[in-house]
Amino acid sequence: MAAGxxxxxxxxxALRSLLPPFVYAVFLMAIPxxxxxxVSFQIRGAAAxxxxxxxxxxxxxxxxLRVMVLLYAVTLPFAFVLVxxxxxxxxxxxxLLLAAPLWVAALWLSWSYLATLGFGFGNYASVFTDPINxxxxxxxxxxxxxxxxxxxxxxxxxxxxxxxxxxPIAYFISFRVAPENKSLWIxxxxxxxxxxxxxxxxxxxxxxxxxxxxxxxxxxxxxxxEPLTFILYNVNAVIITLAHAYAPFAILPIYVALEKIDxxxxxxxxxxxxxxxxTFLRVTLPLSVPGIVAAVLIVFIPTIGDYVTPELVxxxxxxxxxxxxxxxxxxxxxxxxxxxxxLVTMAAVGIVAGLFMLxxxxxxxxx
Amino acid sequence: MKPPSMKFPxxxxxxxxxxxxxxxxxxLLPIFAFNEGKIIAFPLTGFSTRWFETLWERPSLHSAVQxxxxxxxxxxxxxxxxxxxxxxxxxxxxxPFKGGIIGFIMLPLVLPEIILAVALLVLVTKxxxxxxxxxxxxxxxxLMCTPYATSVLNGAxxxxxxxxxxxxxxLGESRWGAFRLVTLPLVxxxxxxxxxxxxxxxxxxxxxxxxxxxxVTTLPVYIYGLRRQSxxxxxxxxxxxxxxALSIILLVAAEILRRxxxxxxxxxxxxxxx
Numbered sequence: 085m086a087a088g089x090x091x092x093x094x095x096x097x098a099l100r101s102l103l104p105p106f107v108y109a110v111f112l113m114a115i116p117x118x119x120x121x122x123v124s125f126q127i128r129g130a131a132a133x134x135x136x137x138x139x140x141x142x143x144x145x146x147x148x149l150r151v152m153v154l155l156y157a158v159t160l161p162f163a164f165v166l167v168x169x170x171x172x173x174x175x176x177x178x179x180l181l182l183a184a185p186l187w188v189a190a191l192w193l194s195w196s197y198l199a200t201l202g203f204g205f206g207n208y209a210s211v212f213t214d215p216i217n218x219x220x221x222x223x224x225x226x227x228x229x230x231x232x233x234x235x236x237x238x239x240x241x242x243x244x245x246x247x248x249x250x251x252p253i254a255y256f257i258s259f260r261v262a263p264e265n266k267s268l269w270i271x272x273x274x275x276x277x278x279x280x281x282x283x284x285x286x287x288x289x290x291x292x293x294x295x296x297x298x299x300x301x302x303x304x305x306x307x308x309x310e311p312l313t314f315i316l317y318n319v320n321a322v323i324i325t326l327a328h329a330y331a332p333f334a335i336l337p338i339y340v341a342l343e344k345i346d347x348x349x350x351x352x353x354x355x356x357x358x359x360x361x362x363t364f365l366r367v368t369l370p371l372s373v374p375g376i377v378a379a380v381l382i383v384f385i386p387t388i389g390d391y392v393t394p395e396l397v398x399x400x401x402x403x404x405x406x407x408x409x410x411x412x413x414x415x416x417x418x419x420x421x422x423x424x425x426x427l428v429t430m431a432a433v434g435i436v437a438g439l440f441m442l443x444x445x446x447x448x449x450x451x
Numbered sequence: 452m453k454p455p456s457m458k459f460p461x462x463x464x465x466x467x468x469x470x471x472x473x474x475x476x477x478x479l480l481p482i483f484a485f486n487e488g489k490i491i492a493f494p495l496t497g498f499s500t501r502w503f504e505t506l507w508e509r510p511s512l513h514s515a516v517q518x519x520x521x522x523x524x525x526x527x528x529x530x531x532x533x534x535x536x537x538x539x540x541x542x543x544x545x546x547p548f549k550g551g552i553i554g555f556i557m558l559p560l561v562l563p564e565i566i567l568a569v570a571l572l573v574l575v576t577k578x579x580x581x582x583x584x585x586x587x588x589x590x591x592x593x594l595m596c597t598p599y600a601t602s603v604l605n606g607a608x609x610x611x612x613x614x615x616x617x618x619x620x621x622l623g624e625s626r627w628g629a630f631r632l633v634t635l636p637l638v639x640x641x642x643x644x645x646x647x648x649x650x651x652x653x654x655x656x657x658x659x660x661x662x663x664x665x666x667v668t669t670l671p672v673y674i675y676g677l678r679r680q681s682x683x684x685x686x687x688x689x690x691x692x693x694x695x696a697l698s699i700i701l702l703v704a705a706e707i708l709r710r711x712x713x714x715x716x717x718x719x720x721x722x723x724x725x
Contacts, residue, residue, distance in 0.1 A: 271706055
């Protein structure tokens, strides 16, 4: 049976192991993300009115629906195991049968929600027309770009700074440190990441401030007369703080890629008369590209979602898109616009990351 | 060949400067925590433990610590259980859509946290009609910590010889018995390590906790609340010193356990947690 089956015996056992975390992830990721999509299409300004469903249905029905969705999510793994257990025939139809109630419930919930509040593209229109989000505006005689392009720019700058600063360290650990000391170095590099995130930001404030550590040290040594002001409460401070926070995420993938490089390739290049720089540029660097790509993505994507660093060290001019989303949900109470803005931000991050991968692939092909 | 230290002294100097950059905040933290003065700046004004003493006199801080601990303990248990399932399933065999399924479990690792926070807030308040509370934070943190727990446990399970469990089953153990008596002891260091890491992440997480906290104040939310009061800064430093010391102790424990686990499985060390 196993030979001709869709899933092998081992595979089925493994699949059953994977189901609980997967269903948990679906329930807590896919369902919320779908909900955000629905909320983003509610009519502009209908935001503040209460909860899902409660306007459209009598409370007992609404409660029963919620219980059903919860129960369904909890029992879904068992349903999948049942599906996986039988033979091949009819598996797909059985799967659809089991999944159907979920789709019906989801569609009904979405429809009744939007039917109560009204459906519209107003939130998206607002995202694209309001100058604060994307378009930007002239304020006080100077051009003030929208929050989304500015956030993307900051994330790109943070990513570039982090990866460029991290590469030599990864190179150093991989090629210069004795093998028995490597894991100690890796451990040292990960320690700052595991120490309190908020307190780290507070400390950067202390280090970069007007009477902070850097300025007192530099004036004390007589290098500068006036404290530097360009290092706190602006975009530079955000970049420094984030480059510090994401350092291990950049170092580790590059290190792993460098470790995989066959050492004899470098020697061969040297034997064939390449100098050290050329060996690096033509052998080591291209072979470490997968690590660089992983580092870029793992730094770039999360940095756009941070609203604490901009708020604490960015000053009034350093606020970014995540601050706006946070304010829309927690202060302005406009979840419709907040959801639309979140989704547009996610799409923009995806597009920038995709363009990066595409141009890199083209460059690698040419090289 | 020249000895390694002679090759690129510039690189070694750069590495040391970089380590200084990485450790600057942690080195400064205790210095300011034990400083007498109210202003966080050099020159220092003398040694004092008074900031630590004030920590004892704050009931709001104590309740924040309590909720954070409850959340972190529950999160570490749930995330590790899910991590065991995921790592065992991922390491054991091939099946259709394996990459996609595992990728989906790992997704929270790279999703911008604000998106996660927004999505979970909408789910909790709109779909489930609940007010955000302690347990919604546990749900969210479990989701965020499961990928970390999974990647730690992946190392433990990938190194495991699947035939050991089969041998135990051939010798008459049930499937659960074989898992409990053979596999579990071998991956135990990985399990404890995964729990410690989930615990630290949950204890420290702010962005999502702030969205979902409702009336509950976790420790990071409490610290965030002090951001505008500059006279509270030394107290934050004292609190931070305790937290950093705690994290480092837990991390060293996790690292020792991870290495012991690798040694028990008779394997080369392949590097850190991530």
